[in-house]
Every structure is written in C-alpha cells, then in structure tokens.
Amino acid sequence: MTSLSGASGSLSLNLRIWRQDNPGEPGAYRSFRLERVGADLSLLEALDQLNEQLIATGERPVHFEHDCREGICGSCGFLVNGQAHGPRAATSVCQLYLRQFADGATLTLEPWRSRAFPPIQDLVVERSALDRLIAAGGYCSVNTGQAPDGNAMLIGQEQAASAFATATCIGCGACVASCRNASASLFVAAKLAHLGQLPQGQPERRRRARAMQQQMTAEGFGSCSSNLECEAVCPKQISADWISWMHREAR
Amino acid sequence: MSSLPDPQLPAGPIAEAWRRSREALPLISPLRKRNLTLLVVGTGLAGASAAATLAEQGYRVRVLSFHDSPRRAHSVAAQGGINAARAQAVDGDSVSRLFADTLRGGDFRAREAGCQRLAEISSAIIDQCVAQGVPFAREYGGTLATRSFGGALVSRTFYARGQTGQQLLYGAYQALMRQVAAGRVELLCRREVLELITVDGVARGVVCRDLLSGALEVHTAQAVLLATGGYSNVYFLSTNALKSNASAIWQAHRQGALFANPCFTQIHPTCIPSGDAYQCKLTLMSESLRNDGRIWLPASAGDERAPAAIPEDERDYFLERLYPAYGNMAPRDVASRRARELCNAGHGVGPGGRSVYLDLRDAIAREGRQVIEARYGNLLEMYERISGDDPTDTPMRIYPAPHYTMGGLWVDYPLMSSIPGLFVLGEANFSEHGANRLGASALMQGLADGYFIAPATVTAWLSGHPTPTIADDAPACREALERARSRIGALFQGGGTLPVDAFHRQL
Numbered sequence: 025m026t027s028l029s030g031a032s033g034s035l036s037l038n039l040r041i042w043r044q045d046n047p048g049e050p051g052a053y054r055s056f057r058l059e060r061v062g063a064d065l066s067l068l069e070a071l072d073q074l075n076e077q078l079i080a081t082g083e084r085p086v087h088f089e090h091d092c093r094e095g096i097c098g099s100c101g102f103l104v105n106g107q108a109h110g111p112r113a114a115t116s117v118c119q120l121y122l123r124q125f126a127d128g129a130t131l132t133l134e135p136w137r138s139r140a141f142p143p144i145q146d147l148v149v150e151r152s153a154l155d156r157l158i159a160a161g162g163y164c165s166v167n168t169g170q171a172p173d174g175n176a177m178l179i180g181q182e183q184a185a186s187a188f189a190t191a192t193c194i195g196c197g198a199c200v201a202s203c204r205n206a207s208a209s210l211f212v213a214a215k216l217a218h219l220g221q222l223p224q225g226q227p228e229r230r231r232r233a234r235a236m237q238q239q240m241t242a243e244g245f246g247s248c249s250s251n252l253e254c255e256a257v258c259p260k261q262i263s264a265d266w267i268s269w270m271h272r273e274a275r
Numbered sequence: 276m277s278s279l280p281d282p283q284l285p286a287g288p289i290a291e292a293w294r295r296s297r298e299a300l301p302l303i304s305p306l307r308k309r310n311l312t313l314l315v316v317g318t319g320l321a322g323a324s325a326a327a328t329l330a331e332q333g334y335r336v337r338v339l340s341f342h343d344s345p346r347r348a349h350s351v352a353a354q355g356g357i358n359a360a361r362a363q364a365v366d367g368d369s370v371s372r373l374f375a376d377t378l379r380g381g382d383f384r385a386r387e388a389g390c391q392r393l394a395e396i397s398s399a400i401i402d403q404c405v406a407q408g409v410p411f412a413r414e415y416g417g418t419l420a421t422r423s424f425g426g427a428l429v430s431r432t433f434y435a436r437g438q439t440g441q442q443l444l445y446g447a448y449q450a451l452m453r454q455v456a457a458g459r460v461e462l463l464c465r466r467e468v469l470e471l472i473t474v475d476g477v478a479r480g481v482v483c484r485d486l487l488s489g490a491l492e493v494h495t496a497q498a499v500l501l502a503t504g505g506y507s508n509v510y511f512l513s514t515n516a517l518k519s520n521a522s523a524i525w526q527a528h529r530q531g532a533l534f535a536n537p538c539f540t541q542i543h544p545t546c547i548p549s550g551d552a553y554q555c556k557l558t559l560m561s562e563s564l565r566n567d568g569r570i571w572l573p574a575s576a577g578d579e580r581a582p583a584a585i586p587e588d589e590r591d592y593f594l595e596r597l598y599p600a601y602g603n604m605a606p607r608d609v610a611s612r613r614a615r616e617l618c619n620a621g622h623g624v625g626p627g628g629r630s631v632y633l634d635l636r637d638a639i640a641r642e643g644r645q646v647i648e649a650r651y652g653n654l655l656e657m658y659e660r661i662s663g664d665d666p667t668d669t670p671m672r673i674y675p676a677p678h679y680t681m682g683g684l685w686v687d688y689p690l691m692s693s694i695p696g697l698f699v700l701g702e703a704n705f706s707e708h709g710a711n712r713l714g715a716s717a718l719m720q721g722l723a724d725g726y727f728i729a730p731a732t733v734t735a736w737l738s739g740h741p742t743p744t745i746a747d748d749a750p751a752c753r754e755a756l757e758r759a760r761s762r763i764g765a766l767f768q769g770g771g772t773l774p775v776d777a778f779h780r781q782l
Contacts, residue, residue, distance in 0.1 A: 062551040064663065072776070073553050079774040089343065092516040094558045094657075096441060097347045115660070123663055144487065152464070155344050159456040163449035166406040168328040168726045174405035178417025188410040188435055191442060195346055224408045 034060040035127040039074065041086055042134040047143050053132070063123040067110070067131075068093060068100065070122060087146040093118040095259060098194030101201070102147040103134045108198035108257040116196060116259040136197050138206035139244040151197050153243040154211060160239035161232040162215040164224050177223045184222075191218040192260040199254035205246025210254040212236045213270035214262050220273065233273040280533070283687040284388050290371070293392040296688075300735035308333035311737060312744075314480060314496035316468055316523055318345030320440070320718060321701025322502030323447035324725030330454035332730060337494060338451070339466040339483055341503075341518055346448045349504055349516040350721065353440025354561055355424060356432035357718040359397035368429040370394045376427050377716060381681070381709020384536070388688055389707040393716075396723045401433055403726055407446035411435055424714040432715040437561060437653060443718055447725070466492070468523040469759040471499070471530045471697065474751045478697035479742065482755045491759055493752045497742045498696045498733055501527060502725065505680035505702040507540065511780050512549055513677040514559040524684050524703050533693040535705035536682035541712055543678035544610040547661050548630040552780075557676040558661060561654055562714065565603045567638035567647060568671065570594050570610070572631050576621030582632055582670050593617060608711055611675035618674075625672045632670035639667060679717060681708040689732035690724060696742070698733055700724040 037058045044051025061070050068090050075085035091099040095116040102117060104110035110120045125131065133147060141149040179187075191214075199210040216233050219225030225232070241247075248267050255264035285292040303311070311334055315326040318340045330336045342348060360373035373394040378385055401419065405411065411433050412420040421430040435442040454460040465486040472480040472495065480495035506521035507513040528534045545564060546557040573580070574591040593613055598605045605613075614631045623629055639647050644667055648655060655666050662672070683705040684692050690706075692699050701721040708716065745751070 062553065064550040065553055069551075069553050069555050072555055076774045076776065080772070091342065091347055091518045092349065092352050093556055094352060096352050096438070097349070097516060098351075099343070099347050112660075119657075119660055121660065121663070151343060155346070155452060155455075155462075158449060159452040163453045164406065164408045165453065166403075166450075167331040168324075168403060168450075168730070169399075171399070171402040171406035174402045174411075175418050177405075179413050180417055181413045181415050181420075184410050184413040187408075188412075188442070191410050191435075191445065192438060194351075194441075195344065218410065219408050222408050222410065224406055 033063050035063055035122060035125065035129075036060060037070065037122070037125065038128070038130040040130060040132040041146070043086070043146055044143055046145060051143070051146075053134075061122060063121075065122050066093070066118060067104070067120045067122060068118050087144075087148050089148050090118060095119045096194060098196040101136060101196045101198055103132075103136070103201065105132050108136070108202040109196075109259055113256075114259060114261050116194070116198075136201035138197075138200050140206065140208070141197060141200065149197075151195070153245070154195050154197060154208070156243060157208065157212060157236055157239050158215065161228065161235035162219070164219060165228060166224075179222060187218050187221040190214045190221070190262060190266060193262055194260060196259065198257045198259065200245065202253040202257040203246065203248075204251060204253070205249060207248050207254075208240050208243070208245040209248040209267045209270065210258065210262060210264060212240055213266040216270050216273055217266045229273070233270065237270070237274050280685075280687065280693045282386070283689055284386075285688065289388055289391045291395070292388055293395055297731050300731055301738040303734050303738050305333040309335065311335065312337060312496040313498055313500065313733065314339070314494055315500045315502065316481065317348065317502035317504065317701075317703070318342070318448070318451065319348035319350035319502060319504055319701060320444055320447055320721035321703075321725040322500070323348070323444065323451045324722050325500055325502060325700055325729045326460055327447060327450035327454050328726055328730045329733070330457070330459035332734070334459075335461075336454070336459060337461045337496065338463065339468065339481070339494070340462070340464045341467055341486075341520075343464055345451055345462065345464070346445065347518075348444060349519045350444045350718070351441045352516065353443075353718055354437045354559070356422065356434035356439045356715040357400070357443065357722075358424070358427075358431050358713065358715045359401045359433055359719065360394050360431060361398045361401065361419075366429045368431050370397075372429065373397060373431065377707060377713055378709070380713040380716075381707075381711055383709065384539075385707050385709030386688075392728070393707050393720060393723050396727050397719055400719060400722045400726065404443055404446050404722070407450060409435065409442050409446045411442075427713065440718060443722065447722070468503075468526060469762075470755040471527050471694070472751050472755045473530065473694065474745060474749070477695045477740070477742065479745055480752065482752075482759045484759075491756060493747045493756060495745050495747060495749075495752065497737055497744075498698065500698045500700060500729060500733065501684070501703050502700040502721075503703050505683065507677040507680055509782070510677045511782060512554070512557050514543065514546055514557050515677075517556065524699070527684060527692065527694065527697060527699075531694055532697060532699075533685035534682070535685040536710070539681035539705075539708075539710050540677050541607065541679040541681060542611040542675045544607055544614060544675045545633065545673045546676035546678075547658060548625055548672055548674035550626055550662075557674075558657070559676070559678060560658060560671075560673060562607070564633060564651060564654060564671075565610075567650070568603065568633040568635050569637055570603050570614075570631055570633050570673075571670075572617050572622040572624065574622075578622075582624070582634075591617075591622070606711075607714075614675055630672035630674040633673045634670035635666060636670070679712055681705065681710060681712055689736065690729055691732070691736060696736070696740070698729055700729055
C-alpha cells in the first residue's frame with residue numbers, strides 16, 4: 025500500500041561515483057548528495073536528476089549507458105556497492121528502485137572492469153567484444169530465402185523452451201564484470217546452448233563451439249573457475265550449468 | 276492532389292500482385308553488386324534484416340547504429356508475437372483473412388496493395404526466422420504454436436514467450452554479424468544521422484556524428500535505407516526507449532521527404548502510470564491482463580478512498596458498462612479513450628488522478644491466486660518492482676500511453692520515399708497499418724520490409740538509375756557538412772540555462 029498514493033515518501037542518498045574523463049586518464053571517485061528524491065524513482069532516474077543539477081552548475085554530467093529502462097535491451101549496467109546491477113536478483117540496474125534503499129544510504133557506482141571492456145567514460149565501457157564473439161560463429165548460416173518450412177523440423181516443446189531460456193541473454197556483460205577472471209563463459213555458453221539445442225544449429229555445432237571459444241581468448245576474456253558469480257548476477261538467470269556443457273562441446 | 280508522387284501501385288488484381296511485380300523487377304548481376312555501396316541506418320528488425328540480406332546478395336553495405344551494439348535496437352522490447360497467415364490450425368485462417376483483418380484494424384486507411392503483400396509474405400518470415408534458430412514456442416507434438424491476439428478471430432500469432440521481439444531481433448542481428456565477419460558489412464556504432472546528402476535531388480548519403488569523438492563524418496552510397504523506428508518519443512512519457520529519438524526521419528522530412536499520417540499514434544491502454552515528475556518513461560504491461568483483470572474507477576468523481584474501502588455498488592466498471600459485448604477486451608483505442616475521458620472528468624485515481632484500476636480480485640476469487648500468478652507471473656513481478664504494490668492484494672493502476680506510430684515518412688509501393696534513392700523501412704514509414712495497427716503486426720511488417728521487400732525493390736531501382744560514385748568532398752557533401760556544422764554552432768551560441776530534458780518534459 026505504500027506507494028498507492030504515489031507518496032511512499034522521499035529519501036536522501038550519498039552517491040560515490042567513478043568519474044573518468046577518457047580512457048587515457050586515471051579516474052577517481054567523486055561524492056554527490058541527492059536530497060529528498062522520490063522513493064518511487066529508479067536509480068537511473070535519480071542519476072538523471074543528478075545530471076540536471078550538474079548541467080545547471082556547468083559540470084559535465086555523469087555518463088552511463090541506458091535505453092529501454094525495462095530490462096530487455098542490455099544497455100545499462102554498472103556495479104552498485106560492488107554488485108553487478110545492484111542487490112536485487114534477476115534485475116538489470118534500470119529496474120532498481122530507490123525505495124529499496126535506506127534513507128541516507130551511500131551507494132558506490134563503478135563501471136564494469138575487464139580487459140576486454142576498455143573504459144570509455146565514467147560508468148561506460150566498450151562492450152563490442154561481445155559482438156565479435158557472435159560474429160565468430162553465434163549464428164546459423166542461412167541466407168534469406170533459403171529457409172525450409174518452419175514445421176519441417178519438429179522440435180519438442182521442452183526442447184524449444186530450454187533453447188529459449190538460454191537465448192534470453194541480453195548481452196549486458198554483468199557475467200564478465202562479476203567474474204574474478206573476467207570470463208565471458210556464461211555469455212558464450214548461452215549462445216552455444218541456444219543454437220546447439222536446436223536442429224537448425226547442428227550442422228555448425230562443433231565449428232561454432234571452437235570458434236567462439238577461441239575468440240573469447242583472443243578478446244582477452246579469462247577462463248572459468250566455477251565461482252558461479254555470473255549466474256548470481258545474470259538479469260535473465262541463465263544457468264551456469266551450461267558452462268560445463270560448453271566445455272564438453274568443444275572437444 | 277497533383278503534387279503527390281506516384282505510389283507505383285501494381286496493376287491488375289490485388290491477389291498475387293506482389294509475386295507478379297517481383298518477378299517483373301529488373302535484376303543486377305552479383306558481380307556488379309560488389310561495386311555498389313548501400314547505407315542502412317538503424318539495426319532494429321527492419322534495418323538488420325535488410326542489411327544482412329543485401330550483403331548476402333553481394334552488395335557492400337555500411338550500417339550506422341545509434342547504439343553501442345546492433346542488438347540494443349528497440350525492436351528488442353516487443354513482447355507479444357508476430358502474425359503470419361499459415362493456416363496451420365483448422366480455424367479458417369488464410370492470406371485473404373489476414374489482409375482483411377489488417378485493413379479493417381486500420382480503419383480502412385491503409386494501402387490495400389501493401390496489406391495484401393504483407394499477408395502474402397508473412398509465412399515466409401516465420402520460415403526464415405526458424406531457420407536462423409529463433410526458438411518459437413512449440414506444441415507438444417513439435418509444431419509451431421500459435422495464440423490469438425486482439426482484433427483477430429483466428430489463432431495466427433507466433434511467439435517466443437513474452438520476448439518475441441527480442442528473439443526475432445537476435446536472429447536478424449546474428450545474420451548481420453555473420454555478414455560483418457564475412458567482410459560484406461561495415462558496422463559503425465554510436466553514430467547519429469544529422470543530414471541527408473542529395474545530389475540532383477537523389478539521396479546519396481548522410482552526414483553523421485560519431486557520438487564518442489563528436490567528429491562529423493560523411494558517408495556516401497548508391498542508395499540510403501532509413502530503418503530508424505517511430506516517433507512516439509515526441510511525447511515525453513511513452514513506452515519507447517530513450518534513444519528512439521526519431522531524429523533521422525525528422526531530418527529527412529526537413530529536407531523534403533513527405534511525412535504521412537503523423538496523427539496516427541497508437542495509444543496503448545495498459546501501461547504503468549507516471550508517479551514522479553522525474554520519471555523518464557512508461558512501461559507497457561501486456562494487454563493480455565485484460566483477459567482476467569476488470570477495469571474500474573470510483574463512480575463518484577473526486578473519491579479519494581483506498582480501493583478496498585470503495586463498496587461494490589460505488590465502483591464503475593466502465594468498459595463492461597459501455598461495451599457489454601467486448602467488456603474489458605474493448606479495442607485498444609476505445610479503451611484508451613474512455614479511460615482518459617473519465618480521468619479528465621475527475622474520476623481518475625493515483626497521483627494527479629491519472630490512472631484507472633485493473634483489478635484481479637474477482638479472477639483470483641474464481642480461479643485461485645496460484646493460477647493467476649502462473650498465468651501472468653513475470654508481468655505481476657514487473658509491476659510490483661516498478662510500483663511497489665502487490666497486484667494480487669491491491670488493484671493495479673494503469674493508464675494509456677503512446678506506444679507505436681502508424682504514421683511516418685511517405686513511401687511508394689517499392690518503399691521509396693518522395694526523395695528518390697531514399698528508402699524507408701519498418702515503423703519509420705507510414706505503410707500498412709492505416710489508422711490503427713493490429714497487435715503482433717509490427718514485427719511482421721519490419722521483417723517483411725527488411726528480408727523480402729527492400730532487397731528486391733532497391734535492386735530494381737538501382738538497375739534503372741546509374742549512380743556514379745561521389746567523392747566524400749564533393750560539393751553536395753561539403754554543403755551538407757556545413758549545414759550540420761552551422762546548426763550545431765547555433766545551438767552552442769544559444770546560451771540558455773535549461774537542460775535539454777526540460778524542453779522535452781514541457782512539450
């Protein structure tokens with residue numbers, strides 16, 4: 025009932041935010057205080073508000089990635105108090121609302137840190153390495169117009185559902201950011217499992233597994249040491265069991 | 276009327292007109308295509324599918340995206356499904372029925388030949404996506420599953436749970452990345468189009484800005500394809516993503532491309548309403564909730580009691596009262612209009628009286644909490660996350676919000692705008708939805724344009740219009756660059772004190 029009237033109150037927050045002008049210069053934390061912001065706002069909307077204040081004082085706004093703000097595009101992502109996408113499970117950071125923080129809380133916001141994700145500015149890093157992993161083999165080689173009847177291949181309901189569950193990866197990079205080896209194993213395993221579970225993916229299955237894992241190494245991602253942090257932070261809750269499955273695939 | 280360009284409609288009976296006209300379209304040899312560059316702006320369903328297909332055919336394709344990755348395009352957020360007339364269930368669906376439904380859904384304001392073409396292509400889209408590995412829902416027997424959607428009496432909507440747009444986009448994105456790896460597509464991310472370059476009235480390229488370095492760039496090509504989505508974000512609060520800024524189609528319009536039906540905006544009735552002035556957007560809740568949720572408002576204006584304190588005979592289930600046949604499933608536009616009228620008359624609830632109740636109470640009493648939670652699990656969770664209320668205890672609050680724009684840049688039957696050489700695909704064009712789009716038809720149209728229509732019609736246009744390559748420093752390019760520079764310069768000279776969002780919010 026708290027927010028029914030839209031007046032679940034307001035709170036003040038201390039934000040410690042990683043500020044870095046460009047990749048060539050060292051960054052540092054800067055502290056900001058947000059007074060009496062609406063508890064029904066999302067954390068990103070609080071950052072919007074902070075940025076309007078910064079613009080008014082002539083300071084460069086805090087740069088962070090965002091787009092759909094409903095947890096499906098995969099644009100947003102940074103660490104909140106050391107946790108990728110913040111404290112709530114199965115959520116991307118755009119779906120984090122202020123009402124779950126205590127009045128006066130201090131939130132430390134820092135970017136993904138990984139060799140394969142070079143910094144750009146503030147909370148933004150370059151994640152095109154994930155696109156190159158897909159380009160290395162994350163597809164079925166079929167040109168437009170070559171497709172057979174979609175019902176010519178029967179696919180069991182559970183098989184389709186399992187392939188779908190791995191295909192939901194939004195490419196945010198939280199798995200990489202939360203891994204102490206900065207491994208992209210969950211990302212790659214999810215794509216291999218998506219296509220590898222379907223008949224359409226069979227002709228290229230081995231080649232795909234090898235090529236994507238080789239590319240993962242070439243991009244500077246580490247290897248998996250089974251700490252399962254990736255699964256814990258994944259906004260789509262993709263199971264890390266698929267990483268063991270992937271290791272069998274490449275052989 | 277004489278100033279309107281020729282829509283190039285096919286002659287003869289409307290059925291099979293697309294097949295006949297496609298078979299008559301001139302072709303270009305694959306060897307020659309290697310020397311022709313095409314510029315595709317946007318990487319959603321329409322842009323990614325067109326770029327991949329054109330590259331497969333042998334063209335050199337350069338793709339510009341506003342995002343850091345093509346996979347972020349807003350098509351990713353489409354939930355419900357994609358229509359196709361495959362007549363696989365024995366419920367009497369057919370190409371002509373999908374055609375008729377599309378036309379009727381659009382209040383007979385759509386171009387009939389285009390609707391017919393869409394219905395004829397629809398089945399091939401599903402085949403193409405399946406071949407790419409899109410994990411559509413399946414029946415126990417292994418065949419493709421369908422469900423029915425608003426505005427249709429047959430079951431012809433194919434889906435991948437509530438994330439159909441995401442899965443279709445990833446199919447197109449993966450096809451695109453395959454062409455990037457093959458060296459046939461040059462992908463340039465974080466670019467915003469600022470100007471269209473025309474030579475003798477023909478679109479030949481764009482000026483864009485690198486969003487990281489700020490540098491202005493000139494890109495020239497034999498033809499330009501805009502697939503940059505709709506303009507719902509002219510409203511500050513819409514369900515569209517924040518980067519869906521409509522700037523590319525606006526620039527094209529400023530430079531003379533005709534804009535058709537700008538007033539045709541789809542207002543979706545079931546969105547989570549606004550709570551705070553700093554809220555940046557609205558989130559769509561699937562319309563399917565109206566199957567079990569009853570929509571109501573307090574019968575007397577200005578009633579500020581909590582919903583549980585309002586007795587049954589003081590509640591107005593206005594859709595059931597006004598539309599006994601449809602009840603809460605009244606069409607989108609009708610439900611949206613009635614909700615807004617009653618809120619304007621002072622019956623609205625929530626902050627500023629800007630929402631109506633969608634109440635699951637009776638459904639829970641009838642079928643049990645567990646059944647309802649299983650049916651709408653992720654939606655109820657999403658609502659609770661955003662609003663902080665548990666929708667199984669407290670009625671949900673919803674309000675209409677801009678969601679999709681049927682209007683867009685005018686195109687002829689081959690999808691070319693009134694500027695020769697400028698093709699417009701997907702939601703960015705005005706094409707086949709008339710005054711109101713059917714549920715699950717947006718994805719169909721984007722992919723029909725990208726996979727099947729534009730690759731044929733762009734080739735046909737190029738074969739009849741020799742377009743010698745122009746240098747990046749040709750006069751037309753320098754002039755476009757100068758226009759972009761002076762516009763940016765003027766903005767810097769503005770000297771105002773308000774941040775950009777302040778203007779948008781006021782609009």
